[in-house]
Amino acid sequence: MSIEESSSAPEPVPVITPFRRVAVIGGGAWGSALAMVADRAGRETRLWIREAEAVAAIRAGGRNPFLPDHDMPAGISVTGDMGQALDGADLALLVIPSQFLRAMAAEVERHAAPGMPVVICSKGIERDTGLLMTQVIAEVMPGRPQAVLSGPSFAAEVAEGQPTAVTIASADVQPLEDDEDGPLDPESMGAALVASLAARVAVTLGTTSFRPYLSDDLTGVEVGGAVKNVLAIACGIAAGRGLGSNPRAAIITRGLAELKRLAQALGGRRETVTGLAGIGDLTLTCSSEQSRNFTFGLALGRGATPDEALAGKSAVVEGAVNAETVTALARRLGVEMPISEAVHAIIRGRLDIDAAMTALLTRPIRAESRALEPVVAIDHPASRASDLETTDA
Numbered sequence: 001m002s003i004e005e006s007s008s009a010p011e012p013v014p015v016i017t018p019f020r021r022v023a024v025i026g027g028g029a030w031g032s033a034l035a036m037v038a039d040r041a042g043r044e045t046r047l048w049i050r051e052a053e054a055v056a057a058i059r060a061g062g063r064n065p066f067l068p069d070h071d072m073p074a075g076i077s078v079t080g081d082m083g084q085a086l087d088g089a090d091l092a093l094l095v096i097p098s099q100f101l102r103a104m105a106a107e108v109e110r111h112a113a114p115g116m117p118v119v120i121c122s123k124g125i126e127r128d129t130g131l132l133m134t135q136v137i138a139e140v141m142p143g144r145p146q147a148v149l150s151g152p153s154f155a156a157e158v159a160e161g162q163p164t165a166v167t168i169a170s171a172d173v174q175p176l177e178d179d180e181d182g183p184l185d186p187e188s189m190g191a192a193l194v195a196s197l198a199a200r201v202a203v204t205l206g207t208t209s210f211r212p213y214l215s216d217d218l219t220g221v222e223v224g225g226a227v228k229n230v231l232a233i234a235c236g237i238a239a240g241r242g243l244g245s246n247p248r249a250a251i252i253t254r255g256l257a258e259l260k261r262l263a264q265a266l267g268g269r270r271e272t273v274t275g276l277a278g279i280g281d282l283t284l285t286c287s288s289e290q291s292r293n294f295t296f297g298l299a300l301g302r303g304a305t306p307d308e309a310l311a312g313k314s315a316v317v318e319g320a321v322n323a324e325t326v327t328a329l330a331r332r333l334g335v336e337m338p339i340s341e342a343v344h345a346i347i348r349g350r351l352d353i354d355a356a357m358t359a360l361l362t363r364p365i366r367a368e369s370r371a372l373e374p375v376v377a378i379d380h381p382a383s384r385a386s387d388l389e390t391t392d393a
């Protein structure tokens, strides 16, 4: 029996027109892989790369140094000229490391056609402002339609065409008409989702190896992408320190609780946290040495300083910055994130790994679920004054 036969027949949905000309802004590993996705999906694809050497290397028939094991398909037009990349584009994917997105987006805004939507593919929170990437784009590209693409997706595997599923969220998912069942009536929301920018981006990029899911929760999706990087560093640290397999499971589980608290404090929804951009990306990044964040943590755990762990890397380690941005935002909102705090304190040299581990393990004992009210916290029998609570500022 086929998959189609085994499930009830879906309602017919309107045909959604894909975007035809896609500009990918940012030719690091992820931008290059996403350009390959767009090319495979049959879109006219241009890839803007900031580094002239990378453009020259690809044009000379070589490979992008940011994705050195993969040929760039001939159908992708590679350029270092932003105006050329955006000329005639009807969609742009912004694949710029989070701390540089503001500056690059301002340049995109100068060249992009009015109303051309952008898809944010970066994972992080801006250091100077504590803003999510969607908030940065709203400031720099006011009024421009935007979506977010995130989820468990190592660039190299996507470039190889390995099966990958991601979440695409856009904010234009409004019920199509007033509905007496309220704005979250599933039928009305389902219809709105189909008419959304997220859906159009999904049909633009979907292939037999790249499967997007739709969401209207940009905040939940964004917080997942930023926080998982910090938690992957925590898992790397534990592995590098030789602490066995148990801490990884604990960090993923309790880290997910941190992620959920921050997402909800910012207006995101808890179910997004259990989706691809939350637990999906968290489990991927916390479990693989393909992750730059995990391997950064691994080096710290083996005794390297943060500078030594980053030395010689052209690749971005978003979590190294986002440990600071995530915890600063959490503190401002009164959200407890002890594992992320510990990672930040270790990177800053304020706490050594063993002291951080002891501090985490001896925090007050409380119910696992905060749904169990009232929340009772009991002093841990082995606790000292918690190092974590004194680490910062």
Ligand SMILES: NC(=O)c1ccc[n+]([C@@H]2O[C@H](COP(=O)([O-])OP(=O)(O)OC[C@H]3O[C@@H](n4cnc5c(N)ncnc54)[C@H](O)[C@@H]3O)[C@@H](O)[C@H]2O)c1
Residues within 6 Å of the ligand: 026, 027, 028, 029, 030, 031, 032, 049, 050, 051, 066, 095, 096, 097, 098, 100, 104, 121, 122, 123, 124, 153, 154, 155, 156, 314, 315, 316, 318
């Ligand atoms: N690599 C992945 O597997 C992957 C997957 C999903 C999401 N992401 C996210 O995509 C974003 C880009 O990461 P990547 O992996 O493509 O990068 P990368 O590590 O492969 O390459 C570094 C990138 O940083 C850019 N860069 C360096 N200095 C800059 C500056 N001063 N101004 C502007 N840009 C500068 C380079 O041009 C290059 O594009 C990050 O937010 C990352 O979290 C990456």
Ligand SMILES: O=P(O)(O)OC[C@H](O)CO
Residues within 6 Å of the ligand: 123, 151, 152, 153, 154, 155, 229, 232, 281, 284, 285, 290, 291, 292, 293, 294, 316, 317, 318
């Ligand atoms: O290599 P990392 O740790 O930046 O992770 C890459 C992607 O975000 C995984 O989804």
